[in-house]
């Protein structure tokens with residue numbers, strides 16, 4: 515069966531897998547045009563390393579402010595660093611944190627605020643900077659979903675005190691798992707490197723596991739085979755009424771912290787020269803498809819503001835109601851068309867985070883979780899298939 519991935523990952527060529535060795539961080543630095551990047555084994559590990567460094571700089575502070583609708587791994591990373599997540603509700607009909615709430619939850623105990631570039635879109639970092647500066651806190655840009663996104667001609671991740679990117683499966687260029695980390699300020703970069711030396715170690719067993727997983731990705735990431743590794747497990751999880759497992763949000767408390775093998779770095783370095791063209795193609799496709807989506811009454815499709823040039827792994831939509839969203843997904847989620855959801859819940863509603871995040875009234879984050887859906891921006895999604903998706907959205911949004 516033909517099965518499309520939920521996001522536009524950069525496909526690997528089998529020849530990318532030949533033996534070799536590279537300094538991936540150096541090549542990614544040249545590609546992104548950032549200050550020197552530090553390679554970590556995941557975006558989550560990059561956040562743990564960052565928080566470990568910042569905690570040493572301001573040991574009296576214990577809280578990290580995050581959007582209440584974000585990747586659950588962010589909460590797990592904060593916990594792993596010995597800190598406490600403090601949730602900020604969202605702005606109306608938006609993935610950004612609400613400015614008033616952000617000011618209210620940030621204070622003398624705040625170590626850092628984490629504005630988050632969701633779905634490849636460019637987040638509002640300026641508000642976080644203003645509020646953090648007043649409180650004496652740091653700002654960490656979570657650009658896990660936005661590698662390659664630019665604002666005013668520069669990579670995202672550089673307005674705050676530190677920023678990180680993810681190289682996980684599904685987020686564009688992948689080493690199967692990986693993360694990149696940087697900071698504008700060289701003293702902060704030294705602190706991040708010291709933190710890495712402190713808590714990250716070689717792990718040959720993880721190297722072997724990730725090498726196998728990356729090889730599997732290179733072989734299976736194609737519409738003719740994705741039902742085996744993505745579609746069928748998804749349909750099984752949904753049949754068992756487990757949407758968290760269906761989108762792969764069912765994380766355990768264990769966060770691997772290890773170095774990345776030179777071979778996996780070489781694979782990434784070989785794919786990297788194809789990334790620019792790939793991002794251009796996906797950007798063009800997204801712009802064309804957004805135009806169609808905007809003609810459907812009642813739905814919000816997120817786009818770039820002037821001056822922003824985001825990346826387009828998928829299109830993020832808000833439907834007019836949870837009922838409409840669920841009706842659309844009933845037809846589309848299991849259809850192999852790459853329609854899915856991003857984060858299933860606001861953070862306190864994940865059972866496995868119960869001891870990590872405090873129960874909090876978060877009406878907008880819960881509403882966003884209830885009304886949002888995503889459409890893959892894979893170049894494999896044909897115009898005819900996209901048109902079918904739009905027909906369903908049109909019908910369910912008005913029904």
Ligand SMILES: *Cc1c(COP(=O)(O)O)cnc(C)c1O
Pocket residue numbers: 556557558559584585587588630632656658659679680681682691692693
């Ligand atoms: C995926 C993701 C992370 C974690 O990155 P990994 O590389 O998967 O560990 C952090 N924040 C956001 C917003 C993410 O989507």
